[in-house]
């Protein structure tokens with residue numbers, strides 16, 4: 415395509431939202447009109463599916479659940495007055511609680527104010543709050559936030575060591591929709607012990623965000639924690655940023671949550687339009703479908719040219735991959751769908767993997783996120799007429815051009831500024847695009863059956879560890895791994911047993927291994 419035709423294509427396909435000052439440019443995706451026409455019927459169905467979902471249909475059939483994240487920012491859309499009430503009341507509860515924390519009306523027993531937040535959660539109960547904190551937290555927030563999002567003991571130590579001198583003024587938020595996920599439970603138990611070690615009564619510092627009556631909720635009630643906030647059955651973890659999961663930590667950090675909700679609502683209104691060309695989420699879904707032949711054949715590389723958006727790709731990784739990465743479609747056919755997502759930020763990544771993007775395996779399409787405002791206030795000129803922001807902007811344009819010239823497609827989304835409203839809008843945009851794309855490829859975008867397999871296998875390993883330790887205790891002599899496996903009635907799991915023992919041995923947990931460590935068959939094991 416020559417420059418004039420490309421410029422024409424840019425203008426033909428440019429989407430602009432006046433209220434949000436948001437642009438979406440899909441002109442560098444090489445679909446033609448015939449392709450769009452061919453997808454039209456699928457889109458009509460997708461728009462209908464979405465309308466039904468927003469109306470309260472059971473859009474997640476496997477789990478028999480409604481899918482209501484769009485109601486969170488427009489409670490008038492909620493299908494029942496009870497749900498509407500739950501949403502508005504939770505937001506009020508968050509705002510009232512936040513005011514009391516900021517004013518010191520609620521304060522820790524031994525300090526006039528809370529100074530820090532320790533957020534414990536994983537997956538959808540961590541990624542949204544982490545992304546939003548990185549994007550929007552003020553430089554000097556009323557409360558600084560820290561995260562434990564794993565059951566890694568060294569990771570837990572690191573966070574707790576850094577907070578050691580401020581634990582007495584640190585608010586702990588335990589976030590888990592199910593209230594049963596092992597990682598946050600372990601994090602919570604370890605943090606609780608650390609509080610006890612400093613003679614602090616954990617219940618005066620702890621808050622739970624969870625589904626009412628979950629195990630976590632029951633614990634919080636029975637131990638009389640400082641507060642609990644509800645998570646709703648009809649909100650999925652990966653779309654929970656606009657529920658208490660995301661709003662409470664954000665509000666406590668001094669982020670304007672009403673602006674986040676308003677931005678999301680505005681984007682929801684824009685992405686409800688049943689017309690591909692005038693709906694930015696549909697344009698994204700169309701582009702994704704085009705890029706990967708509706709089968710995820712190309713990866714989505716996210717390149718926000720703004721440091722504060724660094725965690726957007728990580729956040730989208732769960733939203734996109736957990737939603738779309740499915741073995742079966744809604745009719746039960748094996749389809750092995752999904753779109754892989756990765757990326758960090760530009761121009762940083764230009765000095766890392768963009769070499770491969772430009773010249774290597776053409777198995778991706780890029781998404782540039784451009785922010786028009788360089789910084790608050792003016793920029794110094796580093797050379798006559800040129801600022802560092804000009805470089806950033808030039809690098810974005812240059813990389814987009816260089817990729818296109820080498821037949822690598824890209825999408826560019828442009829926002830005026832990184833602020834609560836635009837971040838709310840970006841989240842809403844991708845939530846809707848994922849929902850629409852899920853309909854196009856006929857998968858349930860709202861369940862995650864594949865996650866269970868790993869959880870069950872992990873639980874089995876822990877069960878086996880208990881059995882093995884019991885056997886070793888009863889034995890009081892050194893035995894081979896094969897013999898141990900036989901006694902544990904797990905002859906098909908010698909490798910697992912070996913790894914359990916190696917881990918226990920490395921952590922000096924009373925297991926003694928003897929033999930050649932490079933030849934596991936030679937090992938004998940006993941317990942002291």
Ligand SMILES: O=P(O)(O)OC[C@H]1O[C@H](O)[C@H](O)[C@@H](O)[C@@H]1O
Pocket residue numbers: 536537538539589590591592593594595598651652736862865
């Ligand atoms: O919030 P929770 O119930 O603790 O769940 C945390 C996360 O873990 C699960 O394994 C799911 O795959 C995620 O979708 C979820 O966000």
